[in-house]
Amino acid sequence: MKKATYTTLPGLLAMAALLAACSSAPTTTSLLDQTRGDYMAAQSNPMVSTYAPREWRDASAALEAANAAATRQDDKEQVDKLAYLAKQKIATAQEVAKQKAAEADVANAGKQRDELRLEARTQQADQATARAQAAQAAAEAAKAQAQNAEMATRDAQARAAALEVQLADLAAKKTERGMIITLGDVLFGTDKADLTSNGINTANKLAEVLKNNPQRTVLIEGFTDSTGSAAHNLELSQRRAESVRNALLGQGIARDRIATRGYGVAYPAAGNDTAANRQLNRRVEIVLSEDNTAIPARR
Known part of the structure; x- marks a missing residue:
């Protein structure tokens, strides 16, 4: 051979x-x-x-x-x-x-x-x-x-590319705590916790992000300006955070993936000396975690 x-x-x-x-x-x-x-x-x-x-x-x-x-x-x-x-x-x-x-x-x-x-x-x-x-x-x-x-x-x-597009649509900002989506005062009824139609639309977009990224969680934090009593402001900020949470629950997001916290007048985004600044302080911030990672506490 x-x-x-x-x-x-x-x-x-x-x-x-x-x-x-x-x-x-x-x-x-x-x-x-x-x-x-x-x-x-x-x-x-x-x-x-x-x-x-x-x-x-x-x-x-x-x-x-x-x-x-x-x-x-x-x-x-x-x-x-x-x-x-x-x-x-x-x-x-x-x-x-x-x-x-x-x-x-x-x-x-x-x-x-x-x-x-x-x-x-x-x-x-x-x-x-x-x-x-x-x-x-x-x-x-x-x-x-x-x-x-x-x-x-x-x-x-x-998934990362799709998430980047979705977060850009929500005007999310990267911070040391994670990506933060801010819902301004105009997305709620005046001095109320009810979401407007635009606010509901934003919450629905956030729900899509969570559905596509099941390893992530959110922390919803509410804030107010210094107008009114401290007790009223704390209660209003908590109700606004819970309003966003309820909108996410309505879209099928599991309750254990959502945490809420009301801070009232604490952690202002601007001074409370002008109407424009006070409006900036009346907000809800939604912190999106990394995959399987806890959200760091606010400092």
């Missing part, structure tokens, strides 16, 4: 030389280096190219993909995923070669071999088959894991 030959090693060496010449070093990891070493060892074994040509081509292609990712300076996690897949395919090629070599020995064994030696060879072939199947299964699992991780990353990026 004429042995098959492959020229992937020169290509790999040329690629290594090209990488060394680049002014910007490629991404490298210990796993990728180990995989390259495994490849060199497998290539020096003539049984691999003779008995497992298809598996060897798959392994070569997988390593080339990992090297290409390193050359592109992909992140190390992606390089490692591809390197791991290549490592498993190299192992698969080696195990298949062992299996087929063992099977060839058994097939070519003459009548002079006793039953004991034939049984030993057959057992060796079975063990090689089992290892090859295990290596193949591990390679497929690694491939599926990489695909799932990529899909999860894309989904997260899509």
Whole structure:
């Protein structure tokens, strides 16, 4: 039988030389280096190219993909995923070669071999088959894991982009406590806690944000100006916060994702010396948490 030959090693060496010449070093990891070493060892074994040509081509292609990712300076996690897949395919090629070599020995064994030696060879072939199947299964699992991780990353990026658009529509501002959406005094009835139609529309938009981001919660804080008694202002600020909460509950948001707090005249946004400033102080601020993260207390 004429042995098959492959020229992937020169290509790999040329690629290594090209990488060394680049002014910007490629991404490298210990796993990728180990995989390259495994490849060199497998290539020096003539049984691999003779008995497992298809598996060897798959392994070569997988390593080339990992090297290409390193050359592109992909992140190390992606390089490692591809390197791991290549490592498993190299192992698969080696195990298949062992299996087929063992099977060839058994097939070519003459009548002079006793039953004991034939049984030993057959057992060796079975063990090689089992290892090859295990290596193949591990390679497929690694491939599926990489695909799932990529899909999860894309989904997260899509959600983040959609959230950014929604928060921009709500004029949200980023703070150290999280994104804050402010509902001004004009979104409530005068000296009342009832939301106007515009206020309800804003609350509905916020409900959509919470539906699309189930790992987030909100803290709704009410504030007033200094006009009127402190008791009245505290009670009004709490009722306005609860009015927003009730609007969210009406849109199907779970109660345990919503907290409210009325502060009355505390934490003014501006002085209470002019009508315009007092209007700024009459507000409800809605703090949106990060994923699975508690909202920091107001300082």
